[in-house]
Amino acid sequence: MKTCLIVDDSRVVRKVAARIVRDLRFEVMEAGDGAEAMRMCRENMPDAVLLDWNMPVMNGLDFLRSLRREEGGARPLVVFCSIENDAEHINEALRCGADEFIMKPFDADILESKFAEVGLV
Amino acid sequence: MQEEVFNELADLALKSSGQAIPKSKSYLIEARLAPIARREGFGSMADLVHCLKSRANPIFAAEIAAALVSKDTWFFRDRDCLQRIVEDVLPKRLKASNTGRLKVWCAGGSTGQEAYSLAILLADEMPPALRGAKIDILSTDICKVVTEKARIGRFGHYEVQRGLSIRRLIKHFTRLETGQWEISEDLRSRVSFRQHNLLESAGGLGKFDVILCRNVLPSMAKPARKRVVESLAEQMMPGAMLLLGSGENLIGITDKLEPARDFRGGWVAAGTANAEASAA
Numbered sequence: 001m002k003t004c005l006i007v008d009d010s011r012v013v014r015k016v017a018a019r020i021v022r023d024l025r026f027e028v029m030e031a032g033d034g035a036e037a038m039r040m041c042r043e044n045m046p047d048a049v050l051l052d053w054n055m056p057v058m059n060g061l062d063f064l065r066s067l068r069r070e071e072g073g074a075r076p077l078v079v080f081c082s083i084e085n086d087a088e089h090i091n092e093a094l095r096c097g098a099d100e101f102i103m104k105p106f107d108a109d110i111l112e113s114k115f116a117e118v119g120l121v
Numbered sequence: 122m123q124e125e126v127f128n129e130l131a132d133l134a135l136k137s138s139g140q141a142i143p144k145s146k147s148y149l150i151e152a153r154l155a156p157i158a159r160r161e162g163f164g165s166m167a168d169l170v171h172c173l174k175s176r177a178n179p180i181f182a183a184e185i186a187a188a189l190v191s192k193d194t195w196f197f198r199d200r201d202c203l204q205r206i207v208e209d210v211l212p213k214r215l216k217a218s219n220t221g222r223l224k225v226w227c228a229g230g231s232t233g234q235e236a237y238s239l240a241i242l243l244a245d246e247m248p249p250a251l252r253g254a255k256i257d258i259l260s261t262d263i264c265k266v267v268t269e270k271a272r273i274g275r276f277g278h279y280e281v282q283r284g285l286s287i288r289r290l291i292k293h294f295t296r297l298e299t300g301q302w303e304i305s306e307d308l309r310s311r312v313s314f315r316q317h318n319l320l321e322s323a324g325g326l327g328k329f330d331v332i333l334c335r336n337v338l339p340s341m342a343k344p345a346r347k348r349v350v351e352s353l354a355e356q357m358m359p360g361a362m363l364l365l366g367s368g369e370n371l372i373g374i375t376d377k378l379e380p381a382r383d384f385r386g387g388w389v390a391a392g393t394a395n396a397e398a399s400a401a
Contacts, residue, residue: 087296094291107279117286
């Protein structure tokens with residue numbers, strides 16, 4: 001079973017996303033900020049990361065830059081999931097190594113569509 | 122929904138667009154007509170039907186009929202099929218036609234995502250064999266409002282996130298102040314839109330190299346399916362192909378078309394599938 005790390009400081013968003021991602025047959029891990037996510041990746045690199053932008057301690061962009069420098073960090077497919085949905089932010093996320101981008105709010109159809117876009121489902 | 126009310130609306134759907142709406146799906150009628158009922162201030166579907174029957178207003182009746190047809194669509198729905206049309210079907214048609222021009226019709230194209238997906242593919246991944254060709258894409262729908270929305274090319278938050286990659290969104294769309302995303306003028310110029318009821322003659326639309334009528338026929342009653350398919354067949358140039366949705370077929374509907382040899386979901390004029398395979 002593939003693994004997906006959901007990184008978001010909102011417990012509600014994590015809960016909603018986790019339910020959808022589990023339905024897509026992923027094993028789900030959760031982190032509340034980028035630093036916690038980084039520690040989890042060093043222990044067990046996931047297949048996919050669903051990543052919020054604005055978070056305390058370490059934001060999504062800093063996490064992504066760090067992840068891509070880690071050994072094995074190029075492998076996870078990273079799908080940003082943010083309310084920052086203008087072209088400038090989206091391009092910045094892509095430049096830093098995001099594979100896809102979901103604009104919040106999202107639903108199961110959107111999440112599945114974006115995971116399909118990068119070959120996760 | 123009261124039985125009489127359901128029967129009136131289901132009958133209107135059948136007569137005007139060939140839709141067969143079973144009683145078990147009466148919720149579809151309520152969902153599709155709710156915006157009109159709200160706008161007109163009707164307290165119930167019974168009020169709406171009463172208005173339809175008491176006032177002979179063909180424009181209002183046509184609006185109701187069009188609203189009863191499903192609008193569900195998304196970008197790159199059945200991507201493999203669209204890809205093969207661009208990479209395989211169109212180059213073969215171009216080679217066979219020798220005119221340098223190709224015509225594609227998305228019949229029942231709703232808000233335009235299918236037609237725009239083809240335009241995006243042609244813009245991003247134009248096969249060498251199609252370079253220099255003039256490719257006209259027409260999308261039609263029974264609903265005037267939907268056709269107008271498609272022509273304007275503005276899509277909402279949810280619409281642009283179903284089937285469209287973020288890179289294509291950023292490349293081909295601009296975000297407006299309203300939060301909607303507008304498709305580029307270049308892509309809009311590649312597609313034209315017209316209101317058209319598939320039950321009516323399509324003679325005025327001309328002949329086509331490829332006709333897509335995907336996920337439209339299954340909701341229709343069998344006689345309407347036959348009428349639509351045979352009307353579409355009339356608009357196919359010699360050697361043209363009709364593309365249906367996956368799982369749809371025309372067996373028992375018409376003998377004017379037969380399955381294409383090398384294209385699942387593709388239908389060609391009866392008696393030509395073998396000839397086409399040997400020519401290829």
